[in-house]
Amino acid sequence: MIRDEAFELPVRSALPALRTALETGGTAVLAAPPGTGKTTLVPLALAGLADGGPVRRVLVAEPRRMAVRAAARRMAWLMGEDVGRRVGFTVRGERRVSAGTVVEVVTTGVLLRRLLRDPELPGVDAVIVDECHERHLDADTAMAFLLDVVATLRPELALIAASATGDTAAWSRLMGGAPVVSAAGTAHPVEVVWAPPAATVRPAHGTRVDPALLSHVAEVVRRALREREGDVLCFLPGVGEITRVAGLLGSPSGVDVVALHGRIPAAAQDAALSPGVRRRVLLATSVAESSLTVPGVRVVVDCGLAREPRTDHARGLGSLATVRVSRAAATQRAGRAGREAPGAVYRCWAEAEDARAPRFPSPEIAVGDLAEFALRAACWGDPDASGLALPDAPPAGALAAARATLRAVGAVGADGRVTARGTRMAGLGLHPRLARALLDGAERVGARRAAEVVALIAEEPPRGHGDDLAGVWRAARQGGDGYASCWRAEAGRLASSVTGRSGSGEAAGRDVLGDDAVAGLIAALAFPERVARRRGGAYLMASGSAAEPGGGTRLGGAEWIAVAVADRTAASAVARVRLAAVIDEGTARSAAASMVERCEEVAWDGGDVVARRVERLGAIELSTRPLRAPDRAAVRGALVEGLRAEGTGLLRWNRDALAVRERMAFLHRELGAPWPAVDEAALLERSAEWLGPELAAARRRADLERVDAGTALARLLPWSTGQAARFGELAPERIEVPSGSRVRVDYGGPQPVLAVKLQELFGLRRTPRVADGRVPVLVHLLSPAGRPAAVTADLESFWRDGYRAVRAELRGRYPRHPWPEDPAAAQPTRRTNTRR
Structure with a gap:
């Protein structure tokens, strides 16, 4: 019997219209604000558990594991049951269902793997894709696949796109004009308090957040604790900021400070989402924006920042960028304060800045790595994704880079179609690069060891664990913290996915390699273009990018490393190494064998022709020898290059x-x-x-x-x-003048110049011309000492008007030279007078 609280949820009033829409066309868009019950009551009602209707099996897809567990736990509580009976859930590495389960909550990743395994989804009557407005790539892809299924295989399958915002027109169009069913919210009022920092705060850069902002956020949390009742939910962009603010808050009297993010163990997440004994401050990432109610929260403190993925496709580097939170997400965050009672949101920015924030977050398909998406599309039979009903088309460059990655790891063939190996990779729940490392690494070092290292890379360890992958591996094996617990569970899942059993056993002879060698091999297999060789104080990766470990790490002394995690900010030419392992050249050659090439190079280098035989691993030069008989055409090309x-x-x-x-x-x-x-x-x-x-x-x-x-x-x-x-x-090198001299013409200026002693031109009335008579030369008339006395392009005018002044000035200085009164009729000469 369902609890009475379920019938008080606002979405109940929309259920008749939703049922009608599904009975008529089979698809619908459900728009319901947070707290209305769209994630809990709607699945129960469609499954026939809320009103005694016919029992149907309903699949609910959520974007995050935390939301999956919370939604299943809430629905089971409404049914008065434990999770795993009529309401169950499945996330990567954990499944709690039974033969009687009719409502199953899954992550969108799990849903995608099921669709690829069996597109008909046998036994499923309805699918709800929740939180569509967040625009996660898995959710977009799942919806595209489901629309294909409804159109070609299962027209009777009911399909609902559920969104917490009213921006549903695009989803309706995507679903062929599906009706939009809206539920009015009855959320309690939330007072907005603008709490900008008093001092200037530097903008976030990459993953760096100004410590001044975090100090301000901690102070606003203290203010909220003084001014308001109830628990405080504080939104921060990442785990590092959560740790920093927790340290600044310390241990307030009578208050528990609790972290809430995707890296903490499931039990800790469940505890954070359950009522506390004492008052609490919950420091959370954006995972707390999703459709889950955090009991006791009456106040939200929003730092105003979020993290979004960014991918440098040219260099093969991914990173997270810290960005301004969108207005839609800020509204979502504020709504957490009004779920159970009137509340307040303290926004750590000025009200005037709010209008400049983006309206919605960036769709993941526009900014993220598309390799996993491209593999799923290939498995679906649509390698270029042109036939998929997606809200936004994948960027052509990003999709091309993704398909190149898939070809490199053997997931697709030259025609883009998926291989048998690619199908197996898609079922592992890993990025294709990590799937390649797991499959190939298991053959060389054993499934368990390969799985442990892959799990370390996939579930990136906290920054405090250091950047040495082998050292982090050893610490994780001995650790008892939440990260180590999550890592062990994931490593076990991956090992069993390769071996078909628990993964604890290893084939004989696989343990000959030490931890350092195994960690390096797996990292190099996953990211062959990131094997790197020392070059000065940094490393040159095979991709051509420079990379630099942090200070004080043992990685800095190695000749070769394999970089597992790195990022590069837009303003930096050098990538920062976050996680790497020491390797040798043999491992680099083996893991990146497809990038090794031998060629003859003839080029202009260092001011001369250089001819050599070179062996390279991508951009890394392995060896070189002089080339004694280079190709003549190549030499000629190098010389031309030198000239240029x-x-x-x-x-x-x-x-x-x-x-x-x-x-x-x-x-x-x-x-x-x-x-x-x-x-x-x-x-x-x-x-x-x-x-x-x-x-x-x-x-x-x-x-x-x-x-x-x-x-x-x-x-x-x-x-x-x-x-x-x-x-x-037309352009004579010299012109003969009346004295008989042949005088060189200077063509270096805008007009040809004839520089000649004045006495040598006596008797020449017209200026010499060149270029078929089109251009008069500019005559520089020189003194006997060879200095310019006059410049003219019209000798006739000069003899008539200018000569008299020149004669008066120079004849006293040069009395041995002739200075006739009528130069036009005088005898030209190169000599002085013999008598005075």
Whole structure:
């Protein structure tokens, strides 16, 4: 018999409309605020346990293990039963059901594995995917698979998308126009108290949170304890911040400080979600946002931060980013204070900042690692996920990176279709990389040892355990804390999933490797692109990224390490090593065998051609030997590369060569085609054309330095049109002046310059012109000492108007030179007068 409290839940009024929607179309979207009973009464009602209707088996999918256990425990309590009878649950590593179970609560991960094992879900009559608004990737994927099942295999399967927010239109469209059924909430009023820090707080960076903010949060918790009644639920972004704030709070008189996050053992989670004997402060991550009621809570303190996954697909590095909490999540958090009675939320930011927060959290499919999603899609028969009804399509780049990972670990073939090995991996409940390490590692070191190391990486240990994977492994085996308990359970599950038994036994001969070697091998098998070799004070990973262990670790002295966990902030070029193991080169070669390549390299390096035979592991150079007879084409390419890197100044440019280039540039500027451009970019672009023979003969930098650039440059003249023959006519190197001298023309400036002593031009009335008479030269008239006396592009005007002033100024200084009154009629000369 169900308890009377169930009939007081607000969602009860929506049950008739929900049943009608399911009977009519089989699908529905349920919008019900927190605390209305959508997670507890609705499954019981659909299963026929609330009103004596026909018994149907209902599957409820929750995004987190903590929510699964809490929901099952609450429904069992409403039924007056223990968990495992008519209401049960299954999470990874724990299952409490019986033959009489009709309502089973599972994580979305468990639901996905069941769908992949048997898409028809035999015996299941209805599925509720809860907390859809949180946009976890597993939930999005499960809904897409279930819509496929309803459309093709089980049209009678009832399907409900349940959301705690009113933003349900998108889900309705995704489900083919499914009706939206709303339940009004009767949550108690929650007073909002704005409690921003008095001093400036630095923005969160990566996973770093300003200690000043955490100190402020601790002070706001103390304030809430003074000003309000009831338990305090404080939201913080991660386990590290929970530990820090707990330390700042100490042991307040008459108050228990309790941590609530996904890493604590199940028993501790259950205790945190049960009524306390004394007043409590619960320090929680976002797990407490989900559909579970924390009894006794009347106050919420919200630090305003959340953690979201980020993936650097180019480098294969994942990380968590600390971001502003979305407005939707902040509303969810505040609602925890009004579940049982009027309450208050203390928000640790200014009211003016609230409007700048994002409306909803980022969908995980847009920011996370998609390897596990891609494997599930391949197992589902849709390798590119194009046929899946997803709220947001996976980013093309992220999906391509994920599929490349799957090919590397043997989960899919070249065509993207899942292999038998990939199907087995998908059933392990691990990231495909860790599944590869477990399967391959079990064959080399035994299932139990491989499972223990994989469990350490999958259930990342607290930062306080250090960054040495082998050391953390030894500590976990001896530890009695909550982390060690969770780790042992997961290691046992993984070992049995490989061996089909408890996993405690090991094949003979598997224990020859020590802990360090085993830890390194498993880490390298999981992340072959993260095997790393020492380079200076840091490490170079096979992926090409630099990585740096923390100070004081023994990892820093090793030549090779395998990095299991690392992250890199957007502003840093170096990844931070969070967890790694010492390995040797043999382990690196073995685990990352597909990345080892041997090749001949001919390149411009360090200012010259370098030819060598190289063996590499990804970006890591393993060995190198000089190449004595490199390929000629490769050498030519390296020389061209050198020219592009250092410019044509590598060649020998004497005065004549520079003059040829300037003349050609002048004709290109004034006449255009067919006269070629000879600027630096143009010459580099056509280097193979004008330096062909020289490049074919050259072997190194010294050979380029001997090349006569002027001779080579002449190859670019328009020989095919016959215009090259007019080069000297159109841009003469020298012009003969009236004195008989042949004077060099300088084409280096914007206008050709003819610099000549004034006396040598006597009798020349018109200015010389070049480029078919189009361009007058700029005449620099020099004094007898060779200094500029005048500049003109119009000699006729100069003789008429300017000469008189020059003559008056210079003839007293140079009396032995002729200064006729009529220079246009005078005899030109290069000599002085013989008599005065």
